[in-house]
Amino acid sequence: MASSAFPAFGSSRPAPISPRTRDRQARGKDIYSQDEDRRGDGVDEEMIMGTGMHIEPFEDREKSGFALSVLDSPEQLMMFAQSRDDSITAQRQQFMAMLCGFDEFPAKGKGHRTK
Numbered sequence: 001m002a003s004s005a006f007p008a009f010g011s012s013r014p015a016p017i018s019p020r021t022r023d024r025q026a027r028g029k030d031i032y033s034q035d036e037d038r039r040g041d042g043v044d045e046e047m048i049m050g051t052g053m054h055i056e057p058f059e060d061r062e063k064s065g066f067a068l069s070v071l072d073s074p075e076q077l078m079m080f081a082q083s084r085d086d087s088i089t090a091q092r093q094q095f096m097a098m099l100c101g102f103d104e105f106p107a108k109g110k111g112h113r114t115k
Contacts, residue, residue: 067098
């Protein structure tokens with residue numbers, strides 16, 4: 001009964017894979033493309049034009065990782081709040097800003113407009 005529903009399912013063999021196709025597939029290339037000079041899936045062409053990737057500096061990654069570890073641990077957050085004689089909410093806000101990449105908050109009175 002199943003063979004009548006799918007007559008071609010078991011009757012045909014898949015086409016053999018050529019060494020060229022296997023090589024292109026192993027290198028992550030488009031196996032159906034006939035152009036040998038192409039560099040791949042289009043990503044390389046963008047890199048050649050100079051768009052580049054944004055690389056975050058090591059210090060920023062370390063700072064955001066530290067902030068994430070403090071925010072992940074309530075005990076550490078309370079420890080920092082107590083050592084700085086500040087509230088837990090204020091310390092959470094400071095570490096969230098550090099995680100987002102802001103350097104520091106402006107001191108009170110500096111960021112306000114005067115009339």
